[in-house]
Structure formats: C-alpha cells, structure tokens
Amino acid sequence: MSSSPLHPAHGAVRQITRDGELDTVAVEEPLEIRVDGDPVAVTMRTPGHDGELALGFLYGEGLIGEPRNVSLTEDFAANTVVVTGPLLRELDSRRFYTTSSCGVCGKGAIEEISVQGPAAQPGWRGAALSRSLLAGLPDHLIQPGFARTGGLHATGLFDSGLNLLCVREDVGRHNAMDKVVGWALQHGLLPLIDSVLCVSGRLSFELVQKAAMAGAPVLVGVGAPTSLAVDLAAERGLTLCGFARGERINVYTGAERIKKS
Amino acid sequence: MSSSPLHPAHGAVRQITRDGELDTVAVEEPLEIRVDGDPVAVTMRTPGHDGELALGFLYGEGLIGEPRNVSLTEDFAANTVVVTGPLLRELDSRRFYTTSSCGVCGKGAIEEISVQGPAAQPGWRGAALSRSLLAGLPDHLIQPGFARTGGLHATGLFDSGLNLLCVREDVGRHNAMDKVVGWALQHGLLPLIDSVLCVSGRLSFELVQKAAMAGAPVLVGVGAPTSLAVDLAAERGLTLCGFARGERINVYTGAERIKKS
Numbered sequence: 001m002s003s004s005p006l007h008p009a010h011g012a013v014r015q016i017t018r019d020g021e022l023d024t025v026a027v028e029e030p031l032e033i034r035v036d037g038d039p040v041a042v043t044m045r046t047p048g049h050d051g052e053l054a055l056g057f058l059y060g061e062g063l064i065g066e067p068r069n070v071s072l073t074e075d076f077a078a079n080t081v082v083v084t085g086p087l088l089r090e091l092d093s094r095r096f097y098t099t100s101s102c103g104v105c106g107k108g109a110i111e112e113i114s115v116q117g118p119a120a121q122p123g124w125r126g127a128a129l130s131r132s133l134l135a136g137l138p139d140h141l142i143q144p145g146f147a148r149t150g151g152l153h154a155t156g157l158f159d160s161g162l163n164l165l166c167v168r169e170d171v172g173r174h175n176a177m178d179k180v181v182g183w184a185l186q187h188g189l190l191p192l193i194d195s196v197l198c199v200s201g202r203l204s205f206e207l208v209q210k211a212a213m214a215g216a217p218v219l220v221g222v223g224a225p226t227s228l229a230v231d232l233a234a235e236r237g238l239t240l241c242g243f244a245r246g247e248r249i250n251v252y253t254g255a256e257r258i259k260k261s
Numbered sequence: 262m263s264s265s266p267l268h269p270a271h272g273a274v275r276q277i278t279r280d281g282e283l284d285t286v287a288v289e290e291p292l293e294i295r296v297d298g299d300p301v302a303v304t305m306r307t308p309g310h311d312g313e314l315a316l317g318f319l320y321g322e323g324l325i326g327e328p329r330n331v332s333l334t335e336d337f338a339a340n341t342v343v344v345t346g347p348l349l350r351e352l353d354s355r356r357f358y359t360t361s362s363c364g365v366c367g368k369g370a371i372e373e374i375s376v377q378g379p380a381a382q383p384g385w386r387g388a389a390l391s392r393s394l395l396a397g398l399p400d401h402l403i404q405p406g407f408a409r410t411g412g413l414h415a416t417g418l419f420d421s422g423l424n425l426l427c428v429r430e431d432v433g434r435h436n437a438m439d440k441v442v443g444w445a446l447q448h449g450l451l452p453l454i455d456s457v458l459c460v461s462g463r464l465s466f467e468l469v470q471k472a473a474m475a476g477a478p479v480l481v482g483v484g485a486p487t488s489l490a491v492d493l494a495a496e497r498g499l500t501l502c503g504f505a506r507g508e509r510i511n512v513y514t515g516a517e518r519i520k521k522s
Contacts, residue, residue: 223411250284
C-alpha cells in the first residue's frame with residue numbers, strides 16, 4: 001500500500017455504466033478496525049491508507065500515542081485493519097463498542113462525546129498568518145479523486161509556511177482527517193505544532209475535536225462551521241476559519257494568530 | 262415543538278460574534294435517543310423535530326413499525342428523547358449500543374452494517390417521471406436555515422406529482438432524512454410508495470439504506486453517489502439520481518421509472 005503523502009490511493013474510484021456510458025464514482029466500502037482481536041469500529045471509507053485511518057482514529061480517541069510499540073496488519077481484501085500494541089487507556093469493551101468512527105454519533109451517552117484523552121495544547125510559534133493566504137489554502141488541496149467523481153472530501157496538512165505536507169481524500173470527511181493524523185503519527189509529527197489543517201467541506205464538532213486531539217493550532221474549512229465547532233475551538237484555543245474561498249475567509253476563533261492587515 | 266412539515270424549527274440557528282459583527286451559524290447539539298430507560302444512540306443534530314428524528318432513526322434500524330403503540334417524551338432542555346413501546350426485535354444491548362445514528366459507522370462488525378429488518382419493496386404506480394422535473398427538484402427544497410448559515414443539509418419528501426410534503430434541515434444529512442421518515446411515520450405515510458425523496462448533498466450508502474427501509478422508490482441528490490450507494494440502490498430496486506442541478510441529472514439505477522424523452 002502506497003503511503004505517498006501527496007498521491008491518491010489505488011482503488012479510490014470505480015468505473016460504472018450510466019446511461020450506456022462509462023462514469024466514475026468514489027468507492028465506499030466498510031473498514032473494520034480491530035484492536036488485538038476485538039472489532040472496535042466500522043467506518044464507511046474509501047479504500048487506501050487504511051493503516052493511517054486506523055491509527056488516526058485511535059489517536060483521536062486518546063487510545064494510542066507514540067507509534068513505536070504499535071503494529072499494524074492491513075488486510076485489504078477483508079477490509080480490516082488490526083492494530084496491536086499497548087493502549088494508553090483500557091478498553092472497556094461495552095463503552096468502546098459505542099465509539100463511532102465519526103467521533104461522535106453512535107456513542108451511548110452524551111457524557112461520552114468528549115474524548116477523555118489528554119488533548120495537546122495547540123501551539124503556534126511562527127509569524128502571524130496572512131488572511132489572504134489562508135483564504136487561498138483550499139486551492140492547494142490536491143484532489144484528483146474529487147476531480148473525477150465529485151464525491152470525495154479532502155483534508156490537507158500544511159506547515160507553518162503553508163506548504164502542503166500531506167493530503168488525503170475519502171467519502172467521509174472524518175476519515176480524511178483521521179488518515180492525515182495517522183500519516184503524521186507515523187512520521188513523528190504529532191502534536192501538530194506550527195501546522196495548519198485544511199478541510200474541503202464544513203466544520204463540525206467532530207472535526208474540531210480531531211484537530212484539537214492532534215494538537216493542530218489552526219483549522220481552515222471551505223464550508224460553514226456549526227455552533228458547537230465554534231464553541232469547542234474557542235475552548236481549546238484553536239484558530240477556526242470557515243468559508244475559505246479564494247479571496248475571502250471568515251475567522252471565528254483564535255484571531256490572534258492572523259495578521260491584522 | 263412545532264411539527265409543521267414545511268417550516269423550520271426554532272433553535273436551528275444561533276447568532277455569534279465574528280470580527281466584531283453578528284453572524285449566524287447552524288446549531289449542533291447532541292441528542293440522546295433512549296428506548297425505555299436505555300440510552301441507545303447519541304447523534305449530533307440540529308435541535309427541533311427531535312421526536313421525528315428518534316422515530317425515523319428507530320424505523321430505519323427496523324426497530325419500530327406502526328407508531329400506534331409507541332409513545333414519545335421529548336426533553337428539549339436535556340437534549341433527550343425517550344421512546345417507549347414494543348419493539349419489532351429485541352434489543353441486544355451490546356449490539357445495539359454499537360448502532361450509530363449515521364446508520365453505519367460505529368457498528369462493531371461489518372456484518373452489522375445491513376439492517377436486518379424487513380425492507381419494504383419500493384413501489385411506484387404513477388406515470389413515468391420527467392427527467393427535467395426531477396433535475397429541478399432541489400430548487401423546491403425550502404432551506405431557510407441553509408440560506409442563513411450555509412451549514413445545514415436538507416431532505417424533502419415529494420408526492421408522485423412532485424409536490425413537496427415535508428422538508429427538514431439538519432447539520433447531519435442522515436438526521437434530516439430520519440426526521441422526514443419520522444414525520445411520514447407519524448402521518449401514516451410509510452412505506453413511501455409513490456413518493457420521491459430529495460437530499461441537498463451527496464448520496465452515501467447510509468442514505469440509500471434509510472430510503473430503502475422507508476420504502477421510497479426514488480431518491481434524488483444534488484451531489485455524487487458513492488459506489489456502494491449505487492450498488493445498494495440497484496439491489497433494492499430504487500431509482501437513484503445524482504447531480505440534480507436544474508437542467509441536468511444523472512440516473513444511476515432504476516431508469517425504468519424515468520421517461521425516455
């Protein structure tokens with residue numbers, strides 16, 4: 001399995017016949033994430049970078065930290081990833097079964113929504129960010145799968161100079177984020193100090209939570225934020241920007257990291 | 262709580278301060294769905310029509326049928342809906358805890374993805390549908406919340422003459438669908454024979470599954486379908502249309518219900 005940071009995975013799109021002609025759609029298939037022998041979650045994802053997805057998901061749930069002692073087995077044919085290694089907290093099987101891959105829904109009780117793991121405090125040691133450069137960030141997301149299908153979300157990780165380090169596409173926006181976080185984990189880049197995450201769609205609570213768990217100080221989206229996304233970003237000290245569309249961008253929280261002019 | 266089929270709920274949007282000026286965002290808050298005393302799922306939803314959401318969710322999971330013997334208690338302040346009544350199948354607590362509100366993710370194993378309930382066979386007894394009228398269907402979705410925030414999905418239910426019967430908005434596209442199905446349940450309209458469902462976004466497996474469980478013969482979306490959405494629609498006999506944008510529409514499955522010309 002390729003883990004190229006800037007190239008799409010094989011198997012992300014599929015040809016179908018529509019009105020007697022060939023068309024291309026984004027592939028959606030279930031992935032079962034297992035920890036040791038136990039299935040802990042199933043997510044509908046676009047195949048490829050499954051190991052990153054599993055690692056990013058488990059990191060976002062506060063279950064794994066350093067990847068040193070964690071081993072991965074990807075079974076592409078069976079749509080399964082098995083993660084083996086010591087966990088940061090014990091798996092209460094009943095509770096963990098309730099955890100969904102989208103980070104929120106599927107949880108059995110409201111108290112379970114906020115991940116209990118130690119969230120890294122977002123850090124930004126670079127110069128103040130240019131508003132216009134942030135507004136243009138989505139143009140730098142490489143989205144070959146979206147270009148062919150119109151059916152994939154993307155998340156990109158940028159360094160403090162706004163250079164693209166890694167981009168991932170997926171039918172689930174939470175999966176695209178998990179894959180990028182998993183890639184960063186494997187490359188020793190967590191927590192994401194001095195980094196910017198950029199997503200191709202809307203900004204929900206779950207995405208802010210995943211960004212905060214990864215220690216990202218800045219999260220930019222092409223779409224609208226929800227009320228809870230704004231609240232959580234304010235609480236965690238993230239800079240949250242929405243409606244990033246070329247020339248314009250809205251800054252909802254953490255404006256101190258953005259240049260005044 | 263208003264249950265008007267064509268009007269938004271109170272509390273769906275909230276004013277915030279951004280750059281010193283007032284702005285409006287879509288509200289996202291957790292809703293806990295309980296069956297009798299047991300919490301079975303939490304979904305991040307836009308408040309309002311919570312009872313419909315709970316009923317539609319449980320119907321889509323094959324847990325309830327006729328609403329006759331089902332009672333609802335909505336606790337708006339506590340973000341909780343309690344459903345009481347006989348279920349069509351037993352709640353295996355551990356398994357049911359794994360069920361997520363988005364219909365798929367959060368399930369503990371791949372086998373659990375397909376809902377085991379008896380899916381109604383989609384029926385269409387009306388005249389063949391006009392391609393151009395279907396292409397224009399999204400224009401008839403009433404979306405006041407989206408107009409103010411850019412952050413809400415919508416699902417609309419149309420009759421065989423393509424008149425809008427009910428529309429619901431939500432930060433979660435699966436919730437908007439659940440709310441419409443719940444409304445139809447309360448009004449004795451299930452299964453949705455001779456009806457068309459229209460969604461404002463992309464077409465995933467979960468949305469096709471919910472439409473199929475509700476017995477809808479036709480599902481139209483503004484966005485792209487996934488591979489599994491096309492596969493499931495073909496298997497269940499649904500007419501699945503995507504990229505419905507005014508003049509154009511793509512028909513992926515069930516073209517026999519669409520006029521040739």
